[in-house]
Amino acid sequence: MNGVPRRRSTLPGFGLTMGLTLTWLSVIILIPLAGLFLKTFDLSLEQFWGIVTSRRTLNALRISFGLSFLAACVNLVMGMVVVWALVRYRFPGRRLFDAIVDIPFALPTAVAGVALTQLFAQKGWLGAPLAELGIKVAFTPVGIFIAMVFIGIPFVVRTVQPVLLDLDVEIEEAAASLGANRWHTVFRVILPSLIPAMLTGFALAFARAVGEYGSVIFIAGNLPNVSEIAPLLIVIRLSEFRYADATAIAVVMLLAAFIIIFAVNRLQRWAQTRIPAH
Amino acid sequence: MTIEVRNIVKKFGSFAALDNVDLKVGDGELLALLGPSGSGKTTLLRIIAGLDWPDSGEVFFDGENALDHGASERHVGFVFQHYALFRHMTVFENVAFGLRVQPRGVRKSEDAIRARVKELLDLVQLDWLADRYPSQLSGGQRQRIALARALAIEPRILLLDEPFGALDAKVRKELRQWLRSLHQEIHVTSIFVTHDQEEALEVANRVVVMDKGRIEQIGTPGDVYDNPATAFVHGFIGESIVLPVEVRDGAVKLGGRKLDIVANGAAPGAANLFVRRHDMQIGPAGSGSLEGSVQHVRTFGPIQRAEVALCGSEGKTVIEIDAPRDRELRTGETIGLQPRRYRIFAAPE
Numbered sequence: 001m002n003g004v005p006r007r008r009s010t011l012p013g014f015g016l017t018m019g020l021t022l023t024w025l026s027v028i029i030l031i032p033l034a035g036l037f038l039k040t041f042d043l044s045l046e047q048f049w050g051i052v053t054s055r056r057t058l059n060a061l062r063i064s065f066g067l068s069f070l071a072a073c074v075n076l077v078m079g080m081v082v083v084w085a086l087v088r089y090r091f092p093g094r095r096l097f098d099a100i101v102d103i104p105f106a107l108p109t110a111v112a113g114v115a116l117t118q119l120f121a122q123k124g125w126l127g128a129p130l131a132e133l134g135i136k137v138a139f140t141p142v143g144i145f146i147a148m149v150f151i152g153i154p155f156v157v158r159t160v161q162p163v164l165l166d167l168d169v170e171i172e173e174a175a176a177s178l179g180a181n182r183w184h185t186v187f188r189v190i191l192p193s194l195i196p197a198m199l200t201g202f203a204l205a206f207a208r209a210v211g212e213y214g215s216v217i218f219i220a221g222n223l224p225n226v227s228e229i230a231p232l233l234i235v236i237r238l239s240e241f242r243y244a245d246a247t248a249i250a251v252v253m254l255l256a257a258f259i260i261i262f263a264v265n266r267l268q269r270w271a272q273t274r275i276p277a278h
Numbered sequence: 279m280t281i282e283v284r285n286i287v288k289k290f291g292s293f294a295a296l297d298n299v300d301l302k303v304g305d306g307e308l309l310a311l312l313g314p315s316g317s318g319k320t321t322l323l324r325i326i327a328g329l330d331w332p333d334s335g336e337v338f339f340d341g342e343n344a345l346d347h348g349a350s351e352r353h354v355g356f357v358f359q360h361y362a363l364f365r366h367m368t369v370f371e372n373v374a375f376g377l378r379v380q381p382r383g384v385r386k387s388e389d390a391i392r393a394r395v396k397e398l399l400d401l402v403q404l405d406w407l408a409d410r411y412p413s414q415l416s417g418g419q420r421q422r423i424a425l426a427r428a429l430a431i432e433p434r435i436l437l438l439d440e441p442f443g444a445l446d447a448k449v450r451k452e453l454r455q456w457l458r459s460l461h462q463e464i465h466v467t468s469i470f471v472t473h474d475q476e477e478a479l480e481v482a483n484r485v486v487v488m489d490k491g492r493i494e495q496i497g498t499p500g501d502v503y504d505n506p507a508t509a510f511v512h513g514f515i516g517e518s519i520v521l522p523v524e525v526r527d528g529a530v531k532l533g534g535r536k537l538d539i540v541a542n543g544a545a546p547g548a549a550n551l552f553v554r555r556h557d558m559q560i561g562p563a564g565s566g567s568l569e570g571s572v573q574h575v576r577t578f579g580p581i582q583r584a585e586v587a588l589c590g591s592e593g594k595t596v597i598e599i600d601a602p603r604d605r606e607l608r609t610g611e612t613i614g615l616q617p618r619r620y621r622i623f624a625a626p627e
Contacts, residue, residue, distance in 0.1 A: 170362035173329050174424075176349040177356040178376035179431055188379070192366045
């Protein structure tokens with residue numbers, strides 16, 4: 001009888017879950033990131049700028065982001081091929097291949113790094129024949145790229161796979177009955193329906209590659225300016241007790257990663273408004 | 279365009295979806311393939327469209343072998359039960375799709391495509407939805423767009439697979455009439471698949487009744503209803519009373535009692551007597567060859583439906599009959615029944 005009756009939501013627990021969500025995200029993500037930013041304030045602006053624009057930092061960032069981008073592109077294309085084969089065809093060992101896709105997820109990165117290094121070392125199974133062709137993989141940027149491709153592929157496969165599974169075969173039949181050849185069907189009907197999922201997979205593979213440390217450092221050779229990735233540079237600075245330097249590089253990586261993820265997210269939104277789910 | 283299907287056999291594993299099917303469809307016909315699920319009607323439609331391939335048999339369009347060509351070369355419009363619209367394209371682009379993917383030499387200019395799409399959207403009375411996406415449309419609107427899209431390529435044949443199956447009853451009724459009038463307007467040879475007899479009888483010029491991969495009967499809607507060729511057709515189309523009888527020496531016996539009907543050349547032995555619910559003549563007790571007591575009466579509209587327990591049959595046989603309202607039936611009353619029209623088919627072994 002007093003005042004407005006309390007509105008009851010049909011879904012209980014909003015207050016509780018929202019509170020927990022905010023607390024959890026703050027403790028796990030926001031506070032550490034804030035600490036990172038705060039630490040950089042130990043530096044003056046010139047110092048910060050000096051560290052960030054030093055040749056070694058710039059090269060490390062270029063290697064990290066450039067190779068990650070390339071690896072994500074390769075993963076996108078090859079991931080799509082893998083998804084297509086796994087979803088569309090029935091062949092012996094399909095389930096096995098499907099399970100293999102998850103290995104890079106599950107494998108400790110150091111193990112992956114050691115395995116790849118062994119394989120591509122100058123006397124390794126793949127390294128030796130490649131060396132004869134004059135291609136050096138281990139301890140060069142090519143090695144970094146291969147490690148990044150390795151750890152990124154499940155992201156594309158696992159994000160696109162459910163969407164392709166869900167895609168009705170009837171729309172392909174409809175396209176065919178309207179006179180479309182396979183090329184038209186794939187590029188005008190199937191791929192456009194998959195774009196949002198492809199963008200997500202690409203972004204995840206890219207983000208993972210940028211952040212990858214364990215598997216890359218074994219195969220990279222870690223030559224400053226040539227094959228030294230940004231996360232490694234951060235670790236080196238930390239081991240030299242130059243914490244501010246380390247955080248300065250970290251902040252730049254963070255911002256760059258954030259901008260890229262944001263851009264992909266916008267793209268994805270845009271694609272999704274064009275392809276509403278059912 | 280005429281269609282001729284010869285000796286089509288299609289098996290899925292050991293299950294025969296189509297078992298030696300022959301069918302001729304005349305130019306400009308609107309034909310219904312009617313049957314229960316699993317009768318092979320959709321498979322037959324998909325084979326004609328080129329979406330499925332028969333194990334053996336032939337398909338001709340105007341005498342030309344259609345099996346030489348894939349679905350994309352047959353110029354056949356196909357409408358799916360669940361619309362199968364391209365959800366990343368606007369309604370306009372959906373309809374334009376078939377025109378845009380034509381080979382370069384044949385493809386119309388952009389202006390001509392726009393004009394054609396506009397014309398089709400007008401035809402299905404949905405021109406105001408051109409810029410929407412399929413997800414923003416109702417089921418009935420989506421199906422009309424799917425039809426416009428199929429018509430865009432000026433198909434030689436229009437095939438519709440349960441086109442109204444996913445729609446609610448009211449929309450289905452509207453679209454049925456609309457499809458028939460559309461067919462009168464554009465006059466393209468059309469086949470539609472349905473499991474709904476009312477739909478088939480109301481829309482089609484001719485009905486093909488199928489069961490278990492075989493064609494049971496082909497005829498006009500009136501034909502298949504009034505003169506069912508097989509027991510299956512009689513049971514499937516319209517409501518039927520089925521009574522197990524025995525035919526001997528031209529006489530028909532129910533539970534040992536001779537009925538006052540002729541065998542009409544039915545083979546001697548066990549048989550089933552089929553009577554439409556409204557074809558039972560009702561009289562006072564003792565007036566017909568059957569007698570029963572009324573157990574329950576429901577009235578709706580112009581008819582009353584009564585459940586009648588037949589006397590003299592072993593066990594208890596209850597049949598449902600429809601009678602006009604002018605002869606009031608009372609629960610408990612004993613009445614005489616005489617089939618006015620009936621068919622006798624040999625009982626399945």
